[in-house]
Amino acid sequence: SQTIHQWPATLVQPVGSPLSLECTVEGTSNPNLYWYRQAAGRGLQLLFYSVGIGQISSEVPQNLSASRPQDRQFILSSKKLLLSDSGFYLCAWSKGQAGANVLTFGAGSRLTVL
Amino acid sequence: GQQVMQIPQYQHVQEGEDFTTYCNSSTTLSNIQWYKQRPGGHPVFLIQLVKSGEVKKQKRLTFQFGEAKKNSSLHITATQTTDVGTYFCAGERSYNTDKLIFGTGTRLQVFP
Numbered sequence: 001s002q003t004i005h006q007w008p009a010t011l012v013q014p015v016g017s018p019l020s021l022e023c024t025v026e027g028t029s030n031p032n033l034y035w036y037r038q039a040a041g042r043g044l045q046l047l048f049y050s051v052g053i054g055q056i057s058s059e060v061p062q063n064l065s066a067s068r069p070q071d072r073q074f075i076l077s078s079k080k081l082l083l084s085d086s087g088f089y090l091c092a093w094s095k096g097q098a099g100a101n102v103l104t105f106g107a108g109s110r111l112t113v114l
Numbered sequence: 115g116q117q118v119m120q121i122p123q124y125q126h127v128q129e130g131e132d133f134t135t136y137c138n139s140s141t142t143l144s145n146i147q148w149y150k151q152r153p154g155g156h157p158v159f160l161i162q163l164v165k166s167g168e169v170k171k172q173k174r175l176t177f178q179f180g181e182a183k184k185n186s187s188l189h190i191t192a193t194q195t196t197d198v199g200t201y202f203c204a205g206e207r208s209y210n211t212d213k214l215i216f217g218t219g220t221r222l223q224v225f226p
């Protein structure tokens with residue numbers, strides 16, 4: 001069966017510090033991978049998605065970047081965090097099949113920038 | 115850009131009462147999905163609707179996809195405290211099936 005791992009689960013970072021969140025998927029190959037952000041009490045904002053190794057689509061101009069160095073690994077990074085980067089970051093994967101693009105989410109990474 | 119709005123934003127009900135959340139898209143969707151996020155948790159897939167006018171049921175939950183494939187609803191009959199959470203709809207557009215556009219969500223609170 002497929003599983004998705006996301007870490008760290010929580011982190012507190014000072015403004016201006018770097019960020020690296022990692023997500024890996026097991027039990028499938030060539031998945032679509034996604035990074036979402038959820039501000040407190042708000043909806044899900046799509047940040048990046050990837051349909052293959054090295055292929056990254058950015059949805060919103062921001063202080064973040066994403067990379068997919070391996071088929072089942074998706075990394076969210078920042079060189080210098082801003083206060084507004086605080087939030088709940090969710091990684092997700094799907095089979096990428098049109099009409100059946102169901103997302104399975106990781107447990108999330110809760111980031112607080114102070 | 116495309117937006118998917120949900121109403122209401124919040125709903126507080128007494129246990130046993132019914133609950134409905136509505137999802138409206140500015141553009142036609144190829145299909146729609148519903149997810150539930152428990153407090154402190156991550157969204158979990160509930161169901162997908164594909165056909166115009168489609169209705170699906172999961173125990174006390176009834177999902178409907180509008181005839182024009184631009185709106186959807188989730189109805190919960192006789193709510194229970196286990197129904198607490200935020201319900202999101204998410205639409206897939208026919209011209210870009212690589213990503214879902216999530217609705218704004220409806221947070222449901224059920225009082226015993």
